[in-house]
Each structure stands twice: as structure tokens, then as C-alpha cells.
Amino acid sequence: MNENRIRYKKNQQMIIVVLLLALVTYLSSVLTDFNILHGLATLPEAFIWIFSNLVVTEESLERMPTILDKLVETILMSIAATTTATILSLFLGVMGSKSVGTSKLLGILARFIASLSRNIPVVAWALILLLSFGQNSLTGYLALFVGSVGFLTRAFIEVIDESSQSAVEALQATGATYIQIIMKAVIPECLPQIISWILFMIETNIRNATLVGILTGTGIGYTFDLYYKTLNYHGVALVTVSIVVAVILIELLSNHVRKVIL
Amino acid sequence: MSLLTVQQLGKSYNNQNKVLQNVNFEVDAGEFISIIGPSGAGKSTLLRCINRMVDIDEGAVIFDGADVGTLNKKELRKLRTDIGMVFQHYNLVPRLSVIENVLHGRFGYKTTLQGVMGRFTEEEKERAFFLLEKLGIVEHAYKRCDQLSGGQQQRVGIARALIQEPKIVLCDEPIASLDPNASKIIMDHLKSITMELGITCIVNLHQVEVARDYSDRIIGLRQGQVVFDDVSHRLTLERTDVIYGTKTKPVPVVRELATV
Ligand SMILES: Nc1ncnc2c1ncn2[C@@H]1O[C@H](COP(=O)(O)OP(=O)(O)OP(=O)(O)O)[C@@H](O)[C@H]1O
Ligand SMILES: [Mg+2]
Numbered sequence: 001m002n003e004n005r006i007r008y009k010k011n012q013q014m015i016i017v018v019l020l021l022a023l024v025t026y027l028s029s030v031l032t033d034f035n036i037l038h039g040l041a042t043l044p045e046a047f048i049w050i051f052s053n054l055v056v057t058e059e060s061l062e063r064m065p066t067i068l069d070k071l072v073e074t075i076l077m078s079i080a081a082t083t084t085a086t087i088l089s090l091f092l093g094v095m096g097s098k099s100v101g102t103s104k105l106l107g108i109l110a111r112f113i114a115s116l117s118r119n120i121p122v123v124a125w126a127l128i129l130l131l132s133f134g135q136n137s138l139t140g141y142l143a144l145f146v147g148s149v150g151f152l153t154r155a156f157i158e159v160i161d162e163s164s165q166s167a168v169e170a171l172q173a174t175g176a177t178y179i180q181i182i183m184k185a186v187i188p189e190c191l192p193q194i195i196s197w198i199l200f201m202i203e204t205n206i207r208n209a210t211l212v213g214i215l216t217g218t219g220i221g222y223t224f225d226l227y228y229k230t231l232n233y234h235g236v237a238l239v240t241v242s243i244v245v246a247v248i249l250i251e252l253l254s255n256h257v258r259k260v261i262l
Numbered sequence: 263m264s265l266l267t268v269q270q271l272g273k274s275y276n277n278q279n280k281v282l283q284n285v286n287f288e289v290d291a292g293e294f295i296s297i298i299g300p301s302g303a304g305k306s307t308l309l310r311c312i313n314r315m316v317d318i319d320e321g322a323v324i325f326d327g328a329d330v331g332t333l334n335k336k337e338l339r340k341l342r343t344d345i346g347m348v349f350q351h352y353n354l355v356p357r358l359s360v361i362e363n364v365l366h367g368r369f370g371y372k373t374t375l376q377g378v379m380g381r382f383t384e385e386e387k388e389r390a391f392f393l394l395e396k397l398g399i400v401e402h403a404y405k406r407c408d409q410l411s412g413g414q415q416q417r418v419g420i421a422r423a424l425i426q427e428p429k430i431v432l433c434d435e436p437i438a439s440l441d442p443n444a445s446k447i448i449m450d451h452l453k454s455i456t457m458e459l460g461i462t463c464i465v466n467l468h469q470v471e472v473a474r475d476y477s478d479r480i481i482g483l484r485q486g487q488v489v490f491d492d493v494s495h496r497l498t499l500e501r502t503d504v505i506y507g508t509k510t511k512p513v514p515v516v517r518e519l520a521t522v
Binding site: 167176183 | 315338339340341342347349351352353354369377380
């Protein structure tokens, strides 16, 4: 009886939510002059174009060595950006955590840096950095680095604050120094989650690196851009496929690592 | 001179209600003392004032000639190497091995770098194994602590405290999370090892019977004040009632004290 009423109520809520969503969709498409039906109608045509043009041909396979070269460069840069960002983020994470942070001021500073670098999209960072560093791989690296610092710091603060503080108390009572406590109790305790976040960040950065590369003219993003602008759609297809394969491989690999360490 | 003197000790966390007030007692080297009292009486706070894990508000704690409340950072670190601490929840680093956790007890004697690099002397390692052997868990030395039972983890905690070569060991409810069997093992080890090594021991306990069985002397705490401080066998039922604020009817039968 009671249960029925609850279910009825839930259904009612569901209907209201769906209606609201439909209304919002309608209003926003009216406001932006975006015709959903028209958009849907062009879909088949677009797909036909994609499947007839964006195919990997034998001829484009000849470019594979160059593409692989650039792909490896991009992956390495993503990893470098992530690992260096990790070092800074660990400091900021410790500073910003409520449980092991040393001072309120430093904590606020760390969280401010984190939210500043996280809330500006990586693409925006790339554009900003382009102005001062120009089109080179340093700009791409820095854009990824800055974005990673924001994200990782935030993640590390949470990991440290959620980990148990009991060992910290015990080590304080033995007369251990602050750095000993961080390095020998806090970090070891949080290590699996820390590694997990680093792997996630590497995956994300490889995806972002393509986009950033288009802007900064480096790595696989540049190759993509080049083929795209020279209307070499077979090349574009090959680049896309290789990026997808690389990302999937990296994801599989990091999932495996996660399974081993957790 | 006594090893530890607590004089007019007062403590409050939020300036409103006093958690401890006018606490006075002395501890001689080699004593085995239990502190009992109801939950919230301030037992944990009292222990933590001794190694200044919490700040002292009023009065003084004199340990081994040093006024604990006035020590600077470096002196405090030195003081803490002389005071071992054992916790209810063991407070180990669960992902690290037993031997690593035991050696953590040596950090107070090392420079930051030595500690971070994990540079321990052969002597220290031998001592760690000696203590694990004594506590009967040497075969688990390379296991991760989260693979041990509660009783075994607590023995790791005790080894970590003892490898400090402390003058005193403070135990905050070391058996509160253990079953009677494991509790007995822990209390037996605490008693025998501290006696053998001549280490003073203060244990916070919830079980009056255990306190009476193991300690030379019992301090009863109630609402932050010492309401009993005497040799264990003088702790009568009426006095227990005073400490816990309970009322037991005068029963003629002698209560059988089951050792845990
Ligand atoms: N960090 C703290 N901040 C504020 N109040 C605290 C803090 N620690 C303890 N208290 C308060 O101080 C009082 C005494 O606490 P304490 O932990 O010393 O009691 P206890 O005798 O050890 O109790 P239990 O037997 O439950 O462990 C309690 O009222 C508690 O709420
Ligand atoms: Mg307590």
C-alpha cells in the first residue's frame, strides 16, 4: 500500500523531469536557432560522407611511420607532463590537505592554485601560453602540465584527507619529523590511489594532447591538422584510428596496472 | 626523584568545560599503573598531555626532569623518543610490512633524510627482530600489517613502542578492540616485557578487573579529576562506584574476577 504510493510518486516525479527536459531542450534550440529536426535529417548524409571519405587506404598507410613517430612523441610528452605535474601536485596536495597541512595560509594558496589551473580548460591554457611561448612543443607541454597540476592537486588533497590519520598520530608520538611522517606514513598509505590518479591523468593528457597539438603545431595534433587542411582525408582517418588504438591500449595497460596495485 | 610528576594539570579543548582539572600524581620508574574511569573522563587526554600530543593548559608535567609544557620543537622530539605510545586501533601503516612498521619507532633518533631513506643500522634491525621474537610474531615480519589479526597488529604496535627504548610506555586502551583471548596475550606481554626491560607503563583501561589483575597501582578518573589513586587491591567495590558513578547493591558474595 505504502510502497505503491511511493512508486506512484516516483513515476510522477519521473514524468515531471522528462517534461522539464523536453521544455528546456525546446527553449534552448529556439533561442540558439538550432533546428534539431534539421540536424537529425543531415545525420545520414554526414555518416555516408564519413564512411566514404574517412577510410584508411593502402596509400595512406605509407605515412604510418611518420604518424607513429608523432604519436610516440605525443604520448611521451603527455607522460612527461603528468609525471612532472605529479611532483608539484604532491607538494600542493600535502599543503592543501586539512589533515596534514602545516598552515591555513599555505592550504588556501594550494587550493587556489589548484582551482585556478583546473577551472580554465586545457585548450584555453594552450591559447594563453601560445601568446608568450609561441608555437612549439614547450607550449603544449606547459598547457598539459598546468591542467594536470590543477586536477591532480585536487585529487591528492581528497585522497590524503580521506586516508586514515591514525598512523600520523603514532609517528608524531615517536618523535618523527614532519617530512618523515609524510614520506613514510601518508604517501605509502595513499600510494594506490595516487598511482591510479596518475594513470587516469596520463590517459586524459594523451587525449588532450591531440587537441593541444592542433593549436601549438606539435605532435600528432599537428599531423592531424596538416592532413585535414590539405584535404588528405585518408590521412586524417589513419591518424584518428591510430589515436583511438593508442588510447585504448594505454587504457588497457593502466587498468591492468590498477588491478595489480589495488 | 620520580620519573613523572603531574602537578595541578588542567586542560580544556574549547575553554568552556574542563576536561582535566587539578590532576596530581607521581610515577616512579618501573611502576605499572592503570588509569580507569568512565567514557569521557579524560583518560586519553591525560595520556596525551604527558607526551604533549595535546597542549597543556594549566599546571605542569615533569618527565625525567624536563618540564614538558615548555619544551621547544627539538626538545619535544627528544622527549617523545623516551615515551612509547600504544593505541586502541594500533595506528599502524596497514599497507607496510610488520618490520617496516616496527622500525618506524626509530624515526625520532634519525635525521629527516636518514628516516626518509630508511637507513637503519644492523643493530636496529636485530633489535626489531628480537622484539618480534619476544612478542611471538617474528614469522610475520615481512607480511603486510593489514593481513594480521587485531591481536597481532597490537603486538606490532607494542614492538614499535619498545624499539624506541623508551623510559615509559603510554597505552591508550590497548585491548578495547580485542577479544578476551587476544586481550590476555597483549596484557601478559605488556606486563612481562616492561618488567623485564624495566620500563614504566601507564595503561588506560575500561575493564576494572584487568586493571586490578595487572597493575601495581590504579588511578581513577572521573570528570577530569583524580578520585582514586592507590595500590590495586585497595580498589573496593564502593570506590569503583565512586569512579564510575554507579550504584552496586552490597552483595555478600565475592565477585569472581574472571581474568580476561
Ligand atoms: N580533540 C578534542 N577536541 C575537543 N574535545 C575533545 C577532544 N578530545 C577529547 N575531547 C573531549 O574531552 C573529553 C575527554 O575526552 P577523552 O578522550 O580524554 O576521554 P576518555 O576518558 O579517554 O574517554 P573514552 O573512555 O571514551 O576514551 C570528552 O568530553 C571529549 O569530548
Ligand atoms: Mg579514550
